[in-house]
Amino acid sequence: MKKVILSIVGLIFLGLSGWLGYYFYKKSKTDPVVYKTETPFVTNIVKKTVATGSIVPRREVAIKPQVSGIVEELYVDAGQTVKAGQLIAKVRIVPNIVSVNTAETSLETARINFQNSKVELDRQKALYDQKVVADQEYNRFLLDFNLKKEALQAAETNLQLVKEGASKKSGQVSNLVYSPVAGMLLDVPVKVGTSVIERNTFNSGTTIATVADMKSLIFEGLVDESEVGKIKEGMDLNLVIGALEGKIYKATLEYISPKGDTSEGAIKFQVRANMLLDEKDFIRAGYSANADIVLDKKDSVLALKESMLQFKKDSIFVEVETQPQKFEKRLVKTGISDGINIEVVSGISKKDKVKVIEAVGTPKGS
Known part of the structure; x- marks a missing residue:
């Protein structure tokens, strides 16, 4: 039994010795x-940081009506270029029953007062012509007549404005909507027949159209707080617009927000840059863009x-x-x-x- 065990141990030793010899041989053959x-x-x-954002017009104006009602006519479409003062739409006024009733009552009251004042003035004038009343007394009735006449005209105008939104005396029409500035119509969100609300102290009103100057565009984006300390106004930017491949637009940084906002769990600061465009360049508002802000260059x-x-x-x-x-x-x-x-x-x-x-x-x- 002892001889068998020694034989097995010897065989294992010889096997290990052979394997080690083969291993070192292969190791010596390994390529250097x-x-x-x-x-x-x-x-x-070029050392730079990247700001993500979009292209927007520098000046964008929302056109709102002066009266509430229903859009009766639209004279423009989105994408059209308009001039300052150009007619955009016409609103048909839907009179408020309470307002109309109040205006009609005021008009009837003013008419009665005017008739009474006219009768009294005619009587006083007859006496005045006979030298029965003094000038001072007659002038008092004449003044009252003129005041009642103006009150009647004001009541008539008020009723006309409530019903039609226009005054024949002044020639002003409040139910016509004009563009306050020249530019391109970016959007006309209403259709003929749409109900609209006037702009007033308590309501921002319904937007009839949005007009902007597409020749003056800016880049608005966000920069991470770790990079905002490295940039300053006046730096050059290279804008890459995703929808317009193969072209880089130049811009100049003109604004860095003094306050950061939380965005996607990080503090970011808003930046704004003026785009330097050629006359032939046409860029649509709302394009997403990345801005490479050049921090240093050699x-x-x-x-x-x-x-x-x-x-x-x-x-x-x-x-x-x-x-x-x-x-x-x-x-x-x-x-x-x-x-x-x-x-x-x-x-x-x-x-x-x-x-x-x-x-x-x-x-x-x-």
Whole structure:
């Protein structure tokens, strides 16, 4: 029994020895690690932050009626260009029964007072012509007659305004809607037959149309709180509009909100930029856009890929090839970075071959 156990142990020992020998043999045949190298290059580096937002007109006006009623006529369509003072719509007034009744009662009262005043004036005039009453007494009745006459005309005008929204005496028509500014109609949300409400102290009123100057557009967007301290008014922006691929629009930052708002769990600040457009450019309001805000820019500088840098405490260094596949560490001084490439101020030259951190194996003899 003892001999059997010794035989088994011996076989296991021989098997392990053979496996270890084979393992080290294969290890000695493994291809050596060959590191790639890259040389520094000259490029332009732009350090920027991104703001997301949309394109909106600088001045956008909502046109509202002066009276309540029903839209009787629409003279324009969305997308049409209008002039200041151009007729937009006509509103048919639906009189309020209580207001009409009150106006009719006031008119009847004013008419009765006027008739009584006229009769009294005629009587006083006859006496005045006979030299029975003095001038002062006659003038008092004449003044009362003129006041009653004006009150009658005012009551007639008030009733006409309540019923029709227009006054024949003044020539003013309140049920006609005009554009207060020149521009393009962005939207006409009402149709013929739509009920509308006038604008007053207690109600903003129904919007008949929205007009804006499409030649003066601005970008409105949001910037994260971590970036807002790096920007200031007057900086240049490059706008990329998602719907208009292949073109970059220039803009100038003109406003940064002094107060941030919570958006998607982060504090963001509103920014506004003036777009610099050519006369031939036509951009629709509401396009979403991304704005690249240029924080810093350098042209024709020596640079490396940022992934090739190595860090140790406060030092930054790279490994430079001195002989084939032999490297030495060199401290470098860096400048601005765009997140991919970084400026190298000193430490290496354009001819140096810098080790790429990622290593790849290549077959022997290749």
